[in-house]
Amino acid sequence: MNSITVRRRHPLARYVVLLLALSFLGGTYALLAPGGDRADAASASGRLDDVAEGKALFTAHCASCHGMSGEGSFTAGSASGPSLIGVGAAAVDFQVSSGRMPFANPGPQALRKRPPEWVNETTIRQLAAYVQSLGGGPVVPAAEAVDPSKGDPAKGGELFRANCIQCHNFAGAGGALTYGKHAPSLDPATPTQIYEAMVTGPQAMPVFNDTTITPEQKRDMIAYITSLRTQPDPGGNGLAHIGPVMEGLVIWTAGLGIVVLAAIWITAKKRQVKQ
Numbered sequence: 001m002n003s004i005t006v007r008r009r010h011p012l013a014r015y016v017v018l019l020l021a022l023s024f025l026g027g028t029y030a031l032l033a034p035g036g037d038r039a040d041a042a043s044a045s046g047r048l049d050d051v052a053e054g055k056a057l058f059t060a061h062c063a064s065c066h067g068m069s070g071e072g073s074f075t076a077g078s079a080s081g082p083s084l085i086g087v088g089a090a091a092v093d094f095q096v097s098s099g100r101m102p103f104a105n106p107g108p109q110a111l112r113k114r115p116p117e118w119v120n121e122t123t124i125r126q127l128a129a130y131v132q133s134l135g136g137g138p139v140v141p142a143a144e145a146v147d148p149s150k151g152d153p154a155k156g157g158e159l160f161r162a163n164c165i166q167c168h169n170f171a172g173a174g175g176a177l178t179y180g181k182h183a184p185s186l187d188p189a190t191p192t193q194i195y196e197a198m199v200t201g202p203q204a205m206p207v208f209n210d211t212t213i214t215p216e217q218k219r220d221m222i223a224y225i226t227s228l229r230t231q232p233d234p235g236g237n238g239l240a241h242i243g244p245v246m247e248g249l250v251i252w253t254a255g256l257g258i259v260v261l262a263a264i265w266i267t268a269k270k271r272q273v274k275q
Contacts (some may be wrong), residue, residue, distance in 0.1 A: 005145045032174040034210075040106075050125060050129035050185060051126075051129045051130050051131070051133045053126040053128035053130075054125075054127045054128070054129045054130030054131070055130045057118075057123055057126055057127050057130070058070070058127060058130050058193060059130070061102055061118070062081075062101075062102065062127070064081075065080055065081030065102075065103070066081040066082070066083070066084050067081065067083075069084055069134070070083065070084035070085055070131060070134045071085065072084070084131050084134060085134045085135040085157050086134070086135040086136060086137045086202065087131065087137050087200065088131070088132055088136065088137020088138040088139060089128035089129065089131060089132040089137070089138070089139045089140050090128075090137070090138040090139055090140050090141070090196040090199055090200050091131070091138065091193075091196070091200040091202070092113045092124070092127050092128040092131045092132075093124055093140045093192070093193075093196055094196035094197055094200060094202060095110070095202065096115065096119055096124050096127060097115065097119075097124055097190075097193065098112050098115075098189070098193055099112055099113035099114050099115040099119075100112060100113070100202070101212075102116065107180070107181055108180035108181050109180065109181045109203055110135050110203070111180065111184075112188065128140060132210040138196070138199040138200055140192070140196070141192060141195045141196070141199075142216075145195065145215055145219060146191035146192050146194070146195045146219065146222055147191070147219070147225040148191055148219075148226045148227070149221050150223075151216075151219040151220040151221075151222055151223030151224075152220045152223060153220070153223045153224040154224075155217070155224075156165060156217070156219075156220035156221040156222065156223050156224030156225070159213065159217055159220060159221050160172075160221050160224050160225065163208070163213070164221075167183035167204075168183045168184075168185075168204075169183075171228050172185065172186035172187065172225050172228055173185050173186075173187075174186070177204055181204050183204075183205075186225050186228075187229060189223065189225075191222045192225060194221070194222050194225060195218055195222060198213065198218055198221075199218075202251060211241075235240075
């Protein structure tokens with residue numbers, strides 16, 4: 001009994017107890033948690049074999065920039081293709097479905113364009129599953145999570161004006177940023193792409209995780225953004241919804257130009273009459 005008491009008071013005893021506790025917690029989590037990266041990838045894609053097929057697509061179309069294992073590549077000290085470990089399936093779905101990737105022409109920003117012929121729903125799903133297997137990350141949202149009919153456009157408008165108009169304009173028309181970049185127009189973006197952009201933060205856009213903006217609030221914002229596309233212009237021509245300040249400047253400049261031309265025309269008429 002005395003020997004047990006002595007060992008319990010040994011300086012290293014507390015560390016042994018801590019190590020045993022951590023081992024117990026780790027083992028319990030491993031037993032109760034989902035079955036690892038492959039299960040995570042399967043949940044993102046819906047099929048286990050999508051990971052293998054996605055890897056083949058990745059090797060053929062993406063590895064030249066992002067590395068054979070998605071680790072990224074570097075040229076002369078600068079990254080030519082960022083690491084994709086941990087970016088998640090949502091980032092792949094957003095970038096590839098919008099045609100921003102593959103990035104054929106280097107520039108300050110990847111532009112939205114028509115995807116190449118090999119890109120379709122199946123290949124996007126397979127690529128997304130493979131990238132998801134590299135290290136987890138945000139998954140593609142469910143259809144219900146991005147359904148505009150289930151959101152509140154009024155609440156979404158408040159959130160949009162508080163977080164987005166600085167770059168995307170109050171009507172989602174986009175605007176210029178620094179270093180040759182720009183915030184793109186939101187008109188061609190699908191509800192899924194809007195959600196994915198918020199959770200992945202492409203280009204200069206910040207990431208709005210579920211702690212910053214909840215999934216319900218994201219759906220409200222999607223409802224507001226999509227409602228802008230059918231919003232009437234009771235005052236006349238919307239002038240591409242470039243904003244009240246710019247619209248006022250256009251009207252003022254055009255009006256002043258008409259007044260100047262009218263003054264020149266009247267003066268010329270008077271000279272002709274005098275002659």
